[in-house]
Amino acid sequence: MDTIVTASAVSDEADEAVQSKLEQALGWFREVERICSRFDPGSEVFRLSSHVGRPVAVSPLLFEAVQFGCVLSEATDGLFDPTVGGAQVERGFNRNYATGERVNAPSAGEPASWRDLVLDAERRTITLMKPLLIDLGAVAKGMAVDLAAWELSDLGSYAVNAGGDIYAKGRNEDGEPWRIGIDHPRAEGILCTLAVSDGAVCSSGDYLRPAKDAGEHHLLDPRSGRSARQAIACTVVAPTAMLADALSTAAFIAGPDCGLRLLEEQGVDGLIVTPDLGTRMTSGFKRWLA
Amino acid sequence: MDPSQTRPMAKRMSKRLIALSSAAIASVYGIGYVATQPAAAQMASGAESATSAGSVQNVATQPSSSASAVPATSPSASPSAPATAAPSSSGLKDGTYSGTGNSRHGSVSVNVTIQNGKIVSAPITHVTTRYSQNVIAGLPAEVVKAQSAQVNMVSGATDSSMAYEGAVAQALAQAGGAPASSSNSGGSVQVTGPNGTIYSNPPQGDSGRGRFRRGGGGNFRD
Numbered sequence: 001m002d003t004i005v006t007a008s009a010v011s012d013e014a015d016e017a018v019q020s021k022l023e024q025a026l027g028w029f030r031e032v033e034r035i036c037s038r039f040d041p042g043s044e045v046f047r048l049s050s051h052v053g054r055p056v057a058v059s060p061l062l063f064e065a066v067q068f069g070c071v072l073s074e075a076t077d078g079l080f081d082p083t084v085g086g087a088q089v090e091r092g093f094n095r096n097y098a099t100g101e102r103v104n105a106p107s108a109g110e111p112a113s114w115r116d117l118v119l120d121a122e123r124r125t126i127t128l129m130k131p132l133l134i135d136l137g138a139v140a141k142g143m144a145v146d147l148a149a150w151e152l153s154d155l156g157s158y159a160v161n162a163g164g165d166i167y168a169k170g171r172n173e174d175g176e177p178w179r180i181g182i183d184h185p186r187a188e189g190i191l192c193t194l195a196v197s198d199g200a201v202c203s204s205g206d207y208l209r210p211a212k213d214a215g216e217h218h219l220l221d222p223r224s225g226r227s228a229r230q231a232i233a234c235t236v237v238a239p240t241a242m243l244a245d246a247l248s249t250a251a252f253i254a255g256p257d258c259g260l261r262l263l264e265e266q267g268v269d270g271l272i273v274t275p276d277l278g279t280r281m282t283s284g285f286k287r288w289l290a
Numbered sequence: 291m292d293p294s295q296t297r298p299m300a301k302r303m304s305k306r307l308i309a310l311s312s313a314a315i316a317s318v319y320g321i322g323y324v325a326t327q328p329a330a331a332q333m334a335s336g337a338e339s340a341t342s343a344g345s346v347q348n349v350a351t352q353p354s355s356s357a358s359a360v361p362a363t364s365p366s367a368s369p370s371a372p373a374t375a376a377p378s379s380s381g382l383k384d385g386t387y388s389g390t391g392n393s394r395h396g397s398v399s400v401n402v403t404i405q406n407g408k409i410v411s412a413p414i415t416h417v418t419t420r421y422s423q424n425v426i427a428g429l430p431a432e433v434v435k436a437q438s439a440q441v442n443m444v445s446g447a448t449d450s451s452m453a454y455e456g457a458v459a460q461a462l463a464q465a466g467g468a469p470a471s472s473s474n475s476g477g478s479v480q481v482t483g484p485n486g487t488i489y490s491n492p493p494q495g496d497s498g499r500g501r502f503r504r505g506g507g508g509n510f511r512d
Contacts, residue, residue: 183446
């Protein structure tokens with residue numbers, strides 16, 4: 001994860017106690033990265049991808065992340081799919097972001113989808129029915145934000161921000177709900193500002209990691225194998241960052257009509273920016289505006 | 291998806307993903323995690339702002355060269371080299387140095403601690419989000435009102451690791467590393483820390499982003 005992570009708290013507790021909890025919270029990002037990084041040959045998910053056809057016992061964290069990804073795939077009719085890795089590898093997203101080295105991931109070969117994963121909750125195993133790559137990018141960061149937030153839950157008012165994936169609880173140092181700006185996808189400055197006292201805010205856009213082909217970006221539509229085009233940015237507000245992170249990806253790929261419908265169905269709010277810089281929102285989104 | 295199709299299952303299903311994600315987090319949180327890195331220097335604890343942060347990038351678990359905890363040092367604005375220190379092969383003087391880098395929406399400050407010529411910790415000490423003028427792009431009037439006050443943080447798909455790298459470069463410049471350029475965020479020092487921390491210049495032809503892997507930092511439970 002090539003992102004800056006910050007954890008903030010507003011608290012009357014002693015400094016050392018607060019600092020200790022903040023550090024504890026940040027440690028979850030290392031843990032999630034250690035297990036879920038598709039670019040690190042030492043990660044658990046990377047090693048999982050090299051075993052095909054037999055059940056592999058996995059850690060609870062990896063199991064929950066993959067399971068959530070599969071449930072999300074089903075709920076989004078495959079628009080979100082943790083096995084989209086094969087096409088991403090072809091498009092050049094196979095570098096370890098920290099070191100720049102090319103990662104020789106197992107070749108995905110024939111087309112695969114989330115349906116080619118078999119999960120056994122009782123034994124906590126995952127079986128790859130055919131060679132495929134598992135990309136937990138859209139789930140892992142949100143999950144880490146939520147886990148970090150849980151570490152801070154005693155503090156009352158706190159916020160975790162991992163490169164723009166945010167969970168905020170309580171009030172800021174001015175005694176107001178946390179003010180969260182949504183980055184404008186094309187211009188300097190803020191698109192709009194939200195006031196959040198208990199919620200996660202996650203955004204997807206076409207400007208994070210450009211692929212090697214000009215004009216392509218990293219959010220691929222599994223139906224075409226190419227970059228999704230109907231939206232240029234999407235922000236979701238949800239009770240958990242794990243969900244907001246994944247749904248902002250799915251809704252971005254789906255585009256404004258199907259994307260907003262998806263968000264409404266799942267009981268969350270969101271905003272989608274279209275290529276003409278128009279904005280579309282779920283019916284409840286306005287209540288989040290500052 | 292056919293927009294005109296009604297979905298009778300939708301109401302029953304709505305909250306299902308919310309419940310599932312909450313249950314997943316609760317389950318994983320309950321198990322906890324084991325720290326894989328040694329404890330590092332105490333972080334700066336500004337009295338006025340209980341904010342703590344870290345930059346987390348790739349965390350490949352390489353064996354650390356030192357298993358013992360790094361003794362706490364008090365961060366200071368000026369270098370505090372021990373009497374016996376001599377410049378190591380990296381050319382960095384022991385001590386704790388602070389630096390600041392600019393991000394798209396504000397700035398990031400770090401304290402970099404050098405021991406035996408190597409970076410042992412580089413935690414973020416302060417993050418500011420500057421006043422952000424709203425760019426109104428076709429928003430309805432009711433959205434525009436009350437939108438121009440300061441924000442605490444920004445959600446967007448932009449990442450600000452360059453700000454962190456710039457802050458580290460500025461700190462390293464004080465430690466005797468090559469001076470940080472004001473126009474880009476890369477220093478020109480290659481440093482290895484106990485967990486394979488590497489700070490290096492981006493190679494020619496890259497987009498200008500540095501790559502940084504941070505080791506150590508913070509109080510982890512064993």
